[in-house]
Amino acid sequence: MGTDSRTRIWWALAGLVVCIYALVPVLWIVSLSFKTTDTITDGSFVPRSWTLDNYAQIFSLDLFTSALVNSIGIAIISTVLAVVIGTMAAYAIARLSFPGKKTLVGVSLLIAMFPQISLVSPLFDISRAVGLFDTWPGLILPYITFALPLAIYTLSAFFREIPWELEKAAKMDGATPLQAFREVIVPLAAPGVFTTAILVFIFCWNDFLFAISLTSTSASQTAPVAIANFTGASQFAEPTGSIAAAAVLLTIPIIIFVLLFQRRIVAGLTSGAVKG
Amino acid sequence: MADIVLDHIVKRYPDGTVAADDLSIEIADGEFVILVGPSGCGKSTALNMIAGLEDITEGELRIGGERVNEKAPKDRDIAMVFQSYALYPHMTVRENMGFPLKLAKVDKEEINRKVEDAATILDLTTHLDRKPATMSGGQRQRVAMGRAIVRSPKAFLMDEPLSNLDAKLRVQMRTMVSKLQRRLETTTVYVTHDQTEAMTLGDRIVVMRGGMIQQIGSPETLYDTPANLFVAGFIGSPAMNFLPATLEEGVFHTALGEFALTDELRGALTSGNAPRELIVGIRPEHFEDSALVEDHQKAHGSVFTAQVEVLESMGSDKYVYFSVEGEQAVSDELAELAADAGTSDVPGGDSGTLVTRLSSASTARQGRPSEVWVDTSKIQVFDPSNGRNLTVRDAAPVAGG
Numbered sequence: 179m180g181t182d183s184r185t186r187i188w189w190a191l192a193g194l195v196v197c198i199y200a201l202v203p204v205l206w207i208v209s210l211s212f213k214t215t216d217t218i219t220d221g222s223f224v225p226r227s228w229t230l231d232n233y234a235q236i237f238s239l240d241l242f243t244s245a246l247v248n249s250i251g252i253a254i255i256s257t258v259l260a261v262v263i264g265t266m267a268a269y270a271i272a273r274l275s276f277p278g279k280k281t282l283v284g285v286s287l288l289i290a291m292f293p294q295i296s297l298v299s300p301l302f303d304i305s306r307a308v309g310l311f312d313t314w315p316g317l318i319l320p321y322i323t324f325a326l327p328l329a330i331y332t333l334s335a336f337f338r339e340i341p342w343e344l345e346k347a348a349k350m351d352g353a354t355p356l357q358a359f360r361e362v363i364v365p366l367a368a369p370g371v372f373t374t375a376i377l378v379f380i381f382c383w384n385d386f387l388f389a390i391s392l393t394s395t396s397a398s399q400t401a402p403v404a405i406a407n408f409t410g411a412s413q414f415a416e417p418t419g420s421i422a423a424a425a426v427l428l429t430i431p432i433i434i435f436v437l438l439f440q441r442r443i444v445a446g447l448t449s450g451a452v453k454g
Numbered sequence: 455m456a457d458i459v460l461d462h463i464v465k466r467y468p469d470g471t472v473a474a475d476d477l478s479i480e481i482a483d484g485e486f487v488i489l490v491g492p493s494g495c496g497k498s499t500a501l502n503m504i505a506g507l508e509d510i511t512e513g514e515l516r517i518g519g520e521r522v523n524e525k526a527p528k529d530r531d532i533a534m535v536f537q538s539y540a541l542y543p544h545m546t547v548r549e550n551m552g553f554p555l556k557l558a559k560v561d562k563e564e565i566n567r568k569v570e571d572a573a574t575i576l577d578l579t580t581h582l583d584r585k586p587a588t589m590s591g592g593q594r595q596r597v598a599m600g601r602a603i604v605r606s607p608k609a610f611l612m613d614e615p616l617s618n619l620d621a622k623l624r625v626q627m628r629t630m631v632s633k634l635q636r637r638l639e640t641t642t643v644y645v646t647h648d649q650t651e652a653m654t655l656g657d658r659i660v661v662m663r664g665g666m667i668q669q670i671g672s673p674e675t676l677y678d679t680p681a682n683l684f685v686a687g688f689i690g691s692p693a694m695n696f697l698p699a700t701l702e703e704g705v706f707h708t709a710l711g712e713f714a715l716t717d718e719l720r721g722a723l724t725s726g727n728a729p730r731e732l733i734v735g736i737r738p739e740h741f742e743d744s745a746l747v748e749d750h751q752k753a754h755g756s757v758f759t760a761q762v763e764v765l766e767s768m769g770s771d772k773y774v775y776f777s778v779e780g781e782q783a784v785s786d787e788l789a790e791l792a793a794d795a796g797t798s799d800v801p802g803g804d805s806g807t808l809v810t811r812l813s814s815a816s817t818a819r820q821g822r823p824s825e826v827w828v829d830t831s832k833i834q835v836f837d838p839s840n841g842r843n844l845t846v847r848d849a850a851p852v853a854g855g
Contacts (some may be wrong), residue, residue, distance in 0.1 A: 346507050347540035350611075351554035351601065352528040361553075365544045 204429075210422035218418050232423035236408075242424060244396040245404030250431065252314055252400060253382040256321035260378045261371060263322070264329025269359065271330065272337035273345075283330075290327035298391045305392050312394045320388050325378040332377065336370025337363070372439040379435055383428070401428050456518030456608040457483045458504060458641060463513035465499050465665075473499040475665040477513070484639045486632075488656035490646055491688070492794035496665035497645045498613060504643060505611050506530050518608060528557075533602035537614040539594045541586040541601075547573075548582040551600045558605065572600045575634070592623045599634065609641040616651065628654060649689050653677070661685050663790070679834075683841035684787040686735050686834060692773065692809045693791075694834070696783040699734040708734055709780030710758045710808075713830045722845055723835065732844070733783045735834040738773070741810035743818060744825040754831045763807065765820045774818050776808040776826070787841045 210218060211232050213225045220226065236242045270276065271283060301320055302311075310316035340363060348358035364371070389400040399407075405424045408417040458481040465474040474496040481487045489497040502508040504515065506527035515523055522530050533554070541550050548569055549556075555565045573579045576596040586594055595615060602610055615631070616624045632655055635642050646652055652659050653673045661668040661676065661684070669681040673689075680686035686694050699708040704720060706713040713734075715723065744757050760776035767773075810826060818824040835844045 341538065341540065343536050343538050343540040344542065346505075347534070347536060347542075347601075348553075349507065349527040350505060350532070350534040352557040352605075354526075354528065357557060361557075362542055366542075 207422050207425050210418060211426045213419060215419060218416075232419035233427075236420050236424050236427070241396055241399075241407065242401070242404050245399050245401045246427075248314070248396075248398055249383060249401040249428075252317050252321070252398070253379055255314070256318045256325065256382045257375050257379045259318070260322045260325040260329050261375050264326055264333050264374060264378075265364070265367070265371060267326070268330045268333035269337055269363065272334040273342070286327040286330050289323065290331075294324065294387055298387060301388070302391055311392060312398050314398055316392050317388060317398060317400070320392070321382045321385065325381055328381070329374045329378055332374045333367065333370050336367045340366050376435060376439060380432055383432060456641060457481055457485075457516075458609060458643065459514075459516040460500070460504070461514040461516065463500070463503060463515060464511045465496070465503060465508065466511040472665055474503070477667055479660055479667070479670065481641060481643065484641055486635050486642045486644065486655060486657045488644045488646060488652040488659045489662060490649060490652040490659055491662035491668075492790065493647060494664075495662040497647075497662050499665075500662070501534075501611050501613055501643060501645045504609075505532065505534050531607050532609045532611055533605065533607040534611040534613065535598045535602050535615045537617055539586075539598040539615075539618075541594055541597055543586055546583050546585055547578060547589075547597050547600075550586065550597055551604050554601065554605045568604045569600075572604045575603070575637075576600050591619050592627065595619060595627060596630075599631075603634070603638060603640075606638075607640070609643065610635075612642065612644045614646055615644075617646070617648070624651075631655065650691060653689065659689075661688060663787075679846045680735075680843055681846065682787065682843055683733065683735070683785055683836045684791065686836070686843065687788055687791040690737060692738050692811075694735045694737050695808050695810075696788060696836075697734045697736070697778075697808075698781050698783045698838075699732045699835075701730050701732055706732075706734060709778045709806075710760075710828065711756060713756045713828075713833070716754065716831050718831070719833075719835065719845065731838060733785065733836040733838050735836060736828060737832065738809045738811040740829040740832040741774075741808075741812060742827050742829070743812045743816035744827040745817065746813055746815055747827045752827060755827050755829045757825060757827050759823050759825050760808065762818050762820055762822055762824050765818060767814070770814060772812045772814055772816050772818065774810045774812050774816070774824070774826075776810065776824075778806050778808045780806070782806070783838070785836075785838050785841055 206223070209223060209225055212228050212230070213220075214227050214229045214231065217226050267282075271279060305311045305316045310319065344362055344366070345358050348362045349355075353361065384402065385400070386402045386406070389403045390406065393399045393403060401424065405421055405428075408420050408424070458479075460477050460479045460481075463474060463477040464472065466472050477496075477500055479487070489500055491497050499508060503510050504517075506522070506525060510523050514521055517530060517532070542553065545553065548566075551569045551572060552565045555568060560568075569582070570579065573582055576599060578593070578596055578600060581589065581593060581597075586597065589597070595618075598615070612631075616627050619627060628651060631644075635655075644655060653676075656673060658670060658672055659676055660670045663684050669676060669685045671679075676685055676689045680689060683696070687696065697708045697710065699706045701707075701715075701723065704715045706715065744752075747755070760778060762774055763777045764775040765772060766775075812818060812826075816824075833845075836842065837844055
């Protein structure tokens, strides 16, 4: 009992430290976003006078609202496409043997390891040459490219966990390969699919590098870029409050996304398939 | 419903391994056939080829008279029950059982009716809305059966369906499977490594070893006239006793003493080119406590005395293990059986042990010598070089069909 409860206390303490370390900056940003322009530099953790002016101000800027729409649209489209393509690719990698399988896995790993900064200039040239510069597809394409290795790796791990006999059973029950995949494998891989979707969504949502390099106008600028452009938007005041408010707004979709799917992510869905 | 014919079927993997070698089996409509053998004998491969889950390298597979080699599993109209049950964990029992019908685009009312019929047969009516995860092994097993029977397929294939259940449940389920098959009269191919299951369930049994069929026949045929050492050692529990023997002038010399050849045996052994070194096989029940054998019976037997090592009383019978001096019978078949049973020795246990089943009235005592009579008219004689049973005349390696 003694050692057991002591280890538990140590773990709780360690957890607490990590949480504080991670959450204090977030709370600081939240606090900044509610401060008035004159109190913003007072260094107080809790705002002395509360205001919603910062939020009102960013929504009065067309730049930010259009950026928000761009962000949501581009992130969702990229996530859906990456997950759909990734699911099929991962299934093939986990289940089938086909020529070039090792090459495919190797190449996708290679893409994941490439420093993105080194690809920005070529991508800039390419997207200008083919007319994708400052368009949605111009961002969606590189996002899918860089999200796919991640998606394929996570999903193929999930597919390997699903007993192969289930697929054989589906075949015997009269399913075509596509039906077996859709009716049996995909529902069972759902936790993996949702986990992957969240990871990919966060990647696309947070990206700044590609967004700032491959866009130039409100036609395709995403929210992180818009925030960066706040600087100097007002001649009289530092836009700290606006930046904080925008940053808080940006985290909200991610939180909603995770909360929505967290129950789905809980593992154990495959229990009971085969002898338990 | 349909018959299934395996016509010289071969399964060869790309690396050259032969998993099934020239299998020819004719399974009649409504018949219950068991494929049995130790692990790696090719029985599951054979079943998977019938199912369509594995390709056939050579030969022809016909179901209901129609060649199905190139057909996908879904077009063969056969249902399979897996060892692991392979239930869909995200579906309820009702959905699991209705899945084949849903895929066949049967309308919902019809599906419901059929699922409920099957559930009644399998005693699952109260569990229809549960998920497999919350069910016991036996219940899951029944759901797997239910999924197979709902669509009245041409045949059932069962791949060791009972091996994940505990011993008691396995016996109950065995009876249930047997009743179910009699009731539905659907052609069934059942794979198991358990010879008791094979003996109790099958109309006919196919014994396999190393990808080849050893013998096909009814449980009685296999038990009474095994084609070779492998079948003799595999079928029967406790296993047959094997002793090396020398044949000299019509008399067997064995560790149990000398047996005179019966007329029947003499005919079989002297006509062929029987070697002088042989292996004699005796089933445990062909021994009896000498004191309990009437004199006129003793005539067609032989009596020997041996030390009782272990005595197990079953109530109805006594299993008495004797220590016997002398060499062990040696052959590839016996070595393989021993390896499969997990003993490094010949079947029957430790080196030099003779297993006998005596009447419960026997007075044998552990640690004491006892006089035992053996019915020499029932002994089987095998050729050690190829394992063939010399007692069975015209015993082709593959019999029946």
